[in-house]
Amino acid sequence: QLQLQESGPGLLKPSETLSLTCSVSGGSISSSNYYWGWVRQPPGKGLEWIGNIYYSGTTYYNPSLKSRVTMSADTSDIQFSLKLSSLTAADTAVYYCARVIRGYDSRGYYQGGAFDIWGQGTMVTVSS
Amino acid sequence: QSALTQPASVSGSPGQSITISCTGTSSDIGGYKYVSWYQQHPGKAPKLMIYEVSNRPSGVSNRFSGSKSGNTASLTISGLQAEDEADYYCSSYTSGTTWVFGGGTKLTVL
Numbered sequence: 382q383l384q385l386q387e388s389g390p391g392l393l394k395p396s397e398t399l400s401l402t403c404s405v406s407g408g409s410i411s412s413s414n415y416y417w418g419w420v421r422q423p424p425g426k427g428l429e430w431i432g433n434i435y436y437s438g439t440t441y442y443n444p445s446l447k448s449r450v451t452m453s454a455d456t457s458d459i460q461f462s463l464k465l466s467s468l469t470a471a472d473t474a475v476y477y478c479a480r481v482i483r484g485y486d487s488r489g490y491y492q493g494g495a496f497d498i499w500g501q502g503t504m505v506t507v508s509s
Numbered sequence: 510q511s512a513l514t515q516p517a518s519v520s521g522s523p524g525q526s527i528t529i530s531c532t533g534t535s536s537d538i539g540g541y542k543y544v545s546w547y548q549q550h551p552g553k554a555p556k557l558m559i560y561e562v563s564n565r566p567s568g569v570s571n572r573f574s575g576s577k578s579g580n581t582a583s584l585t586i587s588g589l590q591a592e593d594e595a596d597y598y599c600s601s602y603t604s605g606t607t608w609v610f611g612g613g614t615k616l617t618v619l
Contacts, residue, residue, distance in 0.1 A: 418608075420555075420610075427610060427612045428547070428555065428600075428610040428613070429610065433608070441606045442607075443510065444607065445510065477554055477555070482560070484542070484561055492541075492543070493541055493542070494543065494602065494608075495543065495545035495557055495600070496545070496555070496557060496600070497557045500554065501554055502554055
């Protein structure tokens with residue numbers, strides 16, 4: 382049974398860079414069937430997609446966060462990471478990592494996907 | 510990239526059916542079959558309930574069903590149960606290889 386676990390600092394100051402790691406147990410990230418993603422949720426608000434990464438390192442980011450986001454896949458194949466720079470209070474949220482099961486288009490090519498397994502989430506607060 | 514539009518809240522009595530709508534554009538819901546729905550109980554991680562518009566993952570009750578018409582997707586829950594009370598989010602793949610979520614709908618079981 383694949384499980385995901387986020388880890389990282391819970392409190393950061395404005396302008397600092399957030400670094401989170403998602404550890405995968407019960408499997409690896411080296412599969413063509415999946416992306417690996419990050420989603421966040423500010424307190425009392427909805428979900429916001431941050432980005433996805435393929436095990437080869439190809440990344441897809443939310444256009445509104447793209448200038449501040451970097452995702453990477455560890456060569457150990459059992460973890461992937463998120464960096465978010467120039468933090469402000471608006472980045473305060475629960476950050477989730479998730480597996481994205483890829484879909485297929487009508488020609489049989491990979492396309493799209495759904496977030497089928499989630500970590501428990503980690504709260505990150507940005508405050509001076 | 511704008512969030513998909515969902516009603517803020519819906520409610521129903523046990524045993525009844527409810528439908529939650531999710532409206533997007535031709536660049537997301539209307540253009541692709543990759544619409545998914547998530548259930549989130551307070552303090553918990555989201556759980557995938559529907560993927561590719563109408564498919565249920567293994568273990569999800571058949572009381573949950575999904576559909577799509579044009580730029581609007583819908584989640585229907587039949588035979589409402591107290592345990593269905595939660596927040597529900599839709600999501601869609603979009604052009605440009607990105608994903609977008611809806612603002613969420615709070616379901617209250619009366």
